[in-house]
Amino acid sequence: MQSNLVMFPNAGVVEKSTKTEERTVTKYDRAEQQFIELLATEDLDNILDVEAAKVNEFERILSIAIRAAYQNDCGDRLAHQFLQRILYRINRLKLFWYDDLRHYNNERSLYLCSCRNQIEAAWQDWELAQIDVTALQQLDVKQVLIERSSNDLDPPLSEDSKYIREQMTEAGYRHLLAISSFDGLVEGSRLARILGGAANEVQCTLVRVLLEEYGNGRLSRKHSTFFAQMLTEFGMNTQPEGYFDLVPWEVLACANHNFLLTERKRYFLRYNGGLTYFEVAGPGAYRNYLAAAQRLGLSAAAMGYWELHIKEDERHGQWMLEDVALPLAEQYPDDAWELVLGYDQEKLMGDRAAKAVVQSIRKAE
Known part of the structure; x- marks a missing residue:
C-alpha cells in the first residue's frame, strides 16, 4: 500500500x-x-x-x-x-x-x-557513450539522412516550444537574446575554419553558406549585425561574449564540440553531418522565437534576425543535404556513417542546450 x-x-x-x-x-x-x-x-x-x-x-x-x-x-x-x-x-x-x-x-x-x-x-x-555508434555503422546513410532531415524540418511543437510561443514574457525574451548572443554575434566563425583546401562542388556550397551568413561581405547585411540590432532595441550589450556568465554549460558544449570537429580534419564528415542538422532544424526554432516576439508586439528590429534566418536557413538546409552531405556519403562510402553520427550528436546536444536555455529563461522571469 x-x-x-x-x-x-x-x-x-x-x-x-x-x-x-x-x-x-x-x-x-x-x-x-x-x-x-x-x-x-x-x-x-x-x-x-x-x-x-x-x-x-x-x-x-x-x-x-x-x-x-x-x-x-x-x-x-x-x-x-x-x-x-x-x-x-x-x-x-x-x-x-x-x-x-x-x-x-x-x-x-x-x-x-x-x-x-x-x-x-x-x-x-x-x-x-550516449549514442549507439555500432548501430549507425549499419545504416543506409543516404536514406537515413534524407529521412532525418525531412522529420526535423518541421517537427511537432514540444512543451518547451509551446512555452516560448505562448507564455514567455518580454523579460524572458531578453534573457533568450542574452544567451543566444553568445553564438549570434559571431555566427559562422567555426564554419570558416573548414573551407580551405582542394576545390570542388562541396567546398563551393559551404562557401556559399558562409557568404550568406557573412552578408556577402557587407557588414550591414551580416547576420551578426541583425542580431546586434535586436539587442540594441532593448538597450542590451552588443559586444561578443557580453553575457558569457549566463550561458549554460549545455550551450558551451555545443560550441566546444564544433571547435573540436573543425580543428580535426579527420572529423570533416561529422562536422558536416552536424551542420546539416543545424541548418535543417534551425528554422523550426526561429519560428518559435518569432511567434513569441510577434505575440509580445515587439518592433521589426527586435525580431529581424529570426525572420532572416527562417528564409535563408531553409535554403541552407537543402543545400547542406543535397549538395554537401549526400555527395560526401558517395565519396566516402566506408566512412559515410560519420555523417549520421555528426547529425545525431548535433541534434542530441542541441536539444539538451535548448532545454537548458528554457530552464534558464523560466528562472529569470
Missing part, C-alpha cells in the same frame, strides 16, 4: 547541501580565476615552474571536475560548467576578436593544449 506519510527535508541536511554547493562554486570559481591568470601570463610554457603552486592547484581542481562530470552517473552540473568554460577559454583563441594582440601570446601553448586534450578526452568519451 502506498504510504501517505509526507517526509519533510531535514533542515540540517538542506543547510549542509547548500553549504556544500557554495563551497564547490567557490572552489571552481577560484580555479577558473587561476586559469585566467595563467592565460594572461607572458610565455606561459617557459614559466610553469615559477607558477607551480597555481598550476598544481588548478590541475587538482581540474581532475576533481573531470571525475565529477564524466565518471559520476548523475553528472555534477557545476563541474560541467567549469570544464566547458575552461575549454571555451582555450578554444576561443582560435578566433580573432580584434582586441589586444597580447591576448594571443599563448595561443599555441603546449600546456593549454594538454589541458584541452585532458578535458576533451573524458568529455568526448562521455558524449559518444
